Amino acid sequence: MAFGAAMLATSLQAAQAPKNVILFIGDGMGPAYTTAFRYYQADSQVDRVSDTVFDRLMTGSASTFPHDDTVVTDSAAAATALATGTKSYNGAVGVDAEKQPLDSMLVRAKSLGWHTGVIATSQVTHATPASFVAHAHSRRDYQVIAEQFYSRRLKPDQPLVDLILGGGQSYFPMETDQLGDRMVRWGYQYQDKLEGLDKLTRLPVLGLFAPKGFPYAIDSDQPKRLSLMVEAGLRLLGGSDTPFFLMVEGSQIDWCGHGNDIACAMREMEDFAEALELAERFARDRGDTLVVFTADHSTGGLTLGAAGEYRWEAGPVKQVTASLPVLTQALLNQPAEAMTTILEQHVAFNFTPEEVQRLASVSAEESRLYTELMEMISARSFSGWTTTGHDAIDVPLGAIGPGAEKFVGHLDNTEISNTLQQMIR
Ligand SMILES: [Zn+2]
Structure with a gap:
């Protein structure tokens, strides 16, 4: 009996183990945003109940409170919880409440020989991507964070982050011997225009397409910038036998939420949804990739x-x-x-x-x-809208692919992290 149970457990584990793990984080994307987006993207009154990618993949919800008793988290504490499985204080990037460094699931993946990537529409040094890569006592230490994208290599001949796509040219200057230049000379392929994504042909890559964050989708002539980056990311990471971990952030849903700007928020949701659909298709086609989506918190008290x-x-x-x-x-x-x-x-x-x-x-x-x-x-x-800040409403959680069944029901954001880390092995 014991042998049979052990066999069953082993085969279940084998069946559940994804080759690749992709985590989508909609910054500020509380449940009112995914609900609004369903009605927003419907063609007509009649079609208003048609599924969005969020509806299709939805499995549960997640709590987001930080380490202290404020209940309302900021993006840094929430991203640190998602990246490392440990609650911390608002403003913390990859450090615990005592300011001790924590290793993220991205670092775990790299230590196992996986390829790793981060994609964001903010500067890549912003709180969410930063918490997967760096340690900083304050989220505002952008230059300290940027330097760690390059210097925190686990092995001298291997990058910590194989794929870096987003905004943030200002933090990776390309003048001789500055950070960007050192990364290119070390071996990163570099592009600074979205049109150049096709020219990225091998890892590691550094693609920085705006001085800091991208312009809002609603104001941009390239409103599908996150989808374009995710398409390139899946091509570059997915074209190898090496497993990969990828974090994708829809960074500016939150910024529109802070501005109580509903039209701005829905255009960001449109780009985020299309990017998530690319990953959904990738997971369905391949069968070996776990895709999880959630939010770090909700913003604005949207209703x-x-x-x-x-x-x-x-x-x-x-x-x-x-x-x-x-x-x-x-x-x-x-x-x-x-x-x-x-x-x-x-x-x-x-x-x-x-x-x-x-x-x-x-x-x-x-x-x-x-x-x-x-x-x-x-x-x-x-x-x-109830606030120009964040709120504490539980956020949506969804998953598809091997191991998706582990993300059903209500989870705390640290449980999402710990479960994902168990799958990176
Ligand atoms: Zn925010």
Whole structure:
């Protein structure tokens, strides 16, 4: 009996062990974002219940609280929990509450000889990717973090991170003997334009496509930048017999959430969803790859339904084609007559004469102008916001591939990490 049970356990383990592990983190992507995205991407009222990739892969939910008693985490503490399985303080990058260094699942994968990668739409030194690669007492130590992408090699002849794609040129300068230049001379293939992703042909690669974070998808002529990077990442990492661990962050869902900018957030969700679909297809085709998606926390206290009304409308959200910061800059110091024309360039629904007057009355005050615009667009769509910071609502969790069944139900973010680390072996 004991022998039989042991045999069963061994075969189950063998069946569950993925060759490759991909972790998607939607920064700030609480459940209101995945819900809103379902209605946002539906073609019509009739089609509004059709599945999104989040619905298809959803297996459970996750708590995100940090080490202290505040309950509301920041991205650094949450990413450290996801990367290492240990709760820490807000601002911590890969260190515990006593500021002692912690090894991440990326480091674990590398120590086992796997290829490793990080992809983000923020600078790659930002809290989430940083927590998988570096140790820093403060998330603001960007240069300290950048240096560790290169210097923290487990073996002198092997990079810690084989694939680095995102923003952050400012932290990897290419002048002689500066960090970027040293990495290229050491052996990294480098590209600084998304059009150049095809020219990346072998690991290790360093692709940095913006000085810091990318422009928002809604303001960008390349709104599918995360999908493009993930496509290249899967090609480069997936084309080898060596197993790989890849972390992908949709970094700016959170930034739009801080700005209480629903149209901005939905365009970020669109890019993140398409990137996740690429990984879903990769997992379905190959059968050897575990893909897990979750969020580090929710942002903005977003809710669907506001002001006592029993409705939420995606239509007005689709009709806004610029982020609130861009809209605000365009309207700043403009008279009412010019405002109508400017609004028409960026927003397909009409603002009432009263609304335009209200905007004109604060046109010289940037933050009041921003707030008025935000409230008008939120009111049109019946989107509610409780904060410009984060909130503590549990986040979605989903998985596909070998081992996906381990991610069912409610898990703490540290349990997601510990389970993933058990699968990297
Ligand atoms: Zn945030």
